[in-house]
Amino acid sequence: MSAKPLSLLGRPPSIAALLHRARGPVRTGLLVAVPLVGAAGAILCAGLAWRDVSANRAIAALEAGTDRPVSVDAPPELLLARIRFLVARERFEAAEPLLAALDRTGSADLRGRAQISLANARLRQAFAKLEAGELDPAAPLVGLARQAYRRALTLRPEAWDAKFNLDVASRLVRDFPERGREHGEEMPADPKKIWTDIPGQPRGLP
Structure with missing residues (x-):
């Protein structure tokens, strides 16, 4: 009798199920790792949220005419706001690296x-x-x-x-x-x- 093939479409086991099946050191490791993973995820989400808030504030300031420094690795929307601020004031050289960065990421x-x-x-x-x-x-x-x-x-x-x-x-x-100029004559x-x-x-x- 042939072995029954494993289904690749089944639902993955939950964390609770893994903890129930694990024994000894493995279970202890899982109990320690799960909270750490959750904490790392929370920190990452908080960092992304803070970056979005900070970028939105900088965009609003630039659109209101208040200058804000912007690095080339800033979000594309912030790069655009800073580019608009600079070129409106004819600061084209300062805008060049930001334009290049936006071309890469925007x-x-x-x-x-x-x-x-x-x-x-x-x-x-x-x-x-x-x-x-x-x-x-x-x-x-x-x-x-x-x-x-x-x-x-x-x-x-x-x-x-x-x-x-x-x-x-x-x-x-x-x-x-x-057409009105001839031989360098000023018109x-x-x-x-x-x-x-x-x-x-x-x-x-x-």
Whole structure:
């Protein structure tokens, strides 16, 4: 008569059942180990809860305009909040390591949002240069904004604001009055001409 095969679908034995079956030193070891495992689990849960609370407080502070230091191993949501805080103040170099960290650990949605924030900040810089008549430094800023918008749209194709602002940036490049320059001659800047054919009210964007 063949042996009955063991079922792999049965319910695993409970801790109480294991303690009942165990004898001698094994039972003593289980009695000691079970409370230790439970205590370790409780400590781990408490640590995770504290980290979440701390991260949420830091995110709220950053969104309110109060700076908070953030390490590269912070939760992705906190990385995004700090990136937004930095790029809004044109502190792009400080944001670079956080952007790299978010690229490693963040979801496509969070990474896309970070790129949109970066692109918006670059485009605001370009607008300021154009309005001041500084055409030469404005051109590379528009290029950087376009690159960031394209990266954002690969991660968040549904981001309509990014599509609109990319179109604005592309029209700015098209309308740069480079054709009016000849042999290095300086051309008087007329910011009003830069805004020609741009839909909506670009002064309010991004």
